[in-house]
Amino acid sequence: MQNRDQRKVIEILVSILFIVFITDTHIVKAQNIIEKVTKKVFSTSKDSTRSGVFMVLPALGYAQETGAEYGIASNYNFYFNKKDSSIRSSNILLMGTYTTKKQSNIKLQADIWTDNNDYHIISELRYRNWPSNYYGIGMDTKKADEDLISQKLFRAKLEIEKRIASKYYAGVNIQYDYVQFRDKEIDGIFDDALLLGKKGGQQLLLGISQLFDSRNNVSYTTQGYYARAKLAYAPKLWTKEDFEGGNFDADLRAFFPLHPKLTLAAQAIYRSTFGKTIPYYAYRDLGGDMMMRGYYIGRYKDKNYLASQAELRYRFHPRFAAAAFTGVGSVFSKEYNARFIPSYGGGFRYFFSLEHNSNIRIDYAYGEQRPGEKRQSGFYLSLSEAF
Structure with missing residues (x-):
């Protein structure tokens, strides 16, 4: 009897020791995983192999007009030739989202620098079946006139620039x-608007570009200048309401190192649409996550767009940075006067690749507050700097 009790006690002790061992093993494994993740997140060492880096973010959201939205945004940074130490970092961005109301938004963008930075190639494929809000044309539109319209867009774009001097490129x-629009609301202002191309249309743009680029890094610039101008012509090929005219786009940027960890960045853009026939889908939009943050993209819309912004960037750790920004901008035309409005906010950056200086950008921005309306604002989560 005594031996039987002793065996039971021994069995219980062995079981307890086994449970403790297993628990300790899992705790050690969990601690090791936490240590590895922490070391990776805060690591200050670069990848000496110059390998590519891939980042995926979930895209989740909800809006009354779309229902629940889910998908991914992914970014791949790489060197076209790892052996070329002077080559700039290239990237491919893929984003895809779908909603419970069967709307979809798919975008594939590439920005490629070839050997010795001899060629700069930009491409985009996009399909968008998504609702958007229409408020009218010009800078005096009202939130109360908001009209929900459905939009279908297919886009294919290719730009190729060749280096012809040290920092100077020319390209084509x-x-x-292909665009379609439909007013989703009865008696909405979109149906009553006197606009060409309200049902949509097609456009083929053929153009040239000029680029001066002395930036020290394309992903997170701390010093240098960037100036790009693009002129494109659209011939009338399909219907009488198709776009026949031209687009002119200018983008100027400057970056000044105030301190090894502090950079002042500035940008100015001018976008103009002109010609014999200018349909609605060729108008320019104010707002979004790149310029004039804090405004719904398309909140103000017209044939011309002029805006500028400045951003103070403080990289207090190799993996982390903070930013504060402000801007001003307006759309305008012969029919509607310019009215420059403010944009301001701040954000946080996490650099998931030190070799490519690739980061996740989180911004919150404010815009103007019109009489009788709430102050306009926006939250942004992106896989690149605004400029």
Whole structure:
């Protein structure tokens, strides 16, 4: 009897020791995983192999007009030739989202620098079946006039620039757009608007570009200048309401190192649409996550767009940075006067690749507050700097 009790006690002790061992093993494994993740997140060492880096973010959201939205945004940074130490970092961005109301948004973009940075290639494929809000044309539109319209867009774009001097490039570009619109609300202002191309249309843009680029890094610039101008012509090929005219786009940027960890960045853009026939789908939009943050993209819309912004970037750790920004901008035309409005906010950056200086950008921005309306604002989560 005594031996039987002793065996039971021994069995219980062995079981307890086994449970403790297993628990300790899992705790050690969990601690090791946490240590590895922490070391990776805060690591200050670069990848000496110059390998590519891939990042995926979930895209989740909800809006009344779309229902629940889910998908991914992914970014791949790489060197076209790892052996070329002077080559700039290239990237491929893929984003795809779908909603419970069967709407979809798919975008594939590439920005490629070839050997010795001899060629710069930009491409885009996009399909968008997504609702958007229409408020009218010009800078005096009202939130109360908001009209929900459905939009279908297919876009294919290719731009190729060749280096002809140390920091100077010249190139050609082609872009095709197919667009459809439909007013989803009865008695909405979109149906009553006197606009060409309200049902949509097609455009083929053929153009040239010029680029001066002395930036020290294309992903997170701390010093240098960037100036790009693009002129494109759209011939009338399909219907009488198709776009026949031209687009001119200018983008100027400057970066000044105030301190090894502090950079002042500035940008100015001018976008103009002109010609004999200018349909609605060729108008320019104010707002979004790149310029004039804090405004719904398309909240103000017209044939011309002029805006500028400045951003103070403080990289207090190799993996982390903070930013504060402000801007001003307006759309305008012969029919509607310019009215420059403010944009301001701040954000946080996490650099998931030190070799490529690739980061996740989180911004919150404010816009103007019109009489009788809430102050406009926006939250942004992106896989690149605004500029």
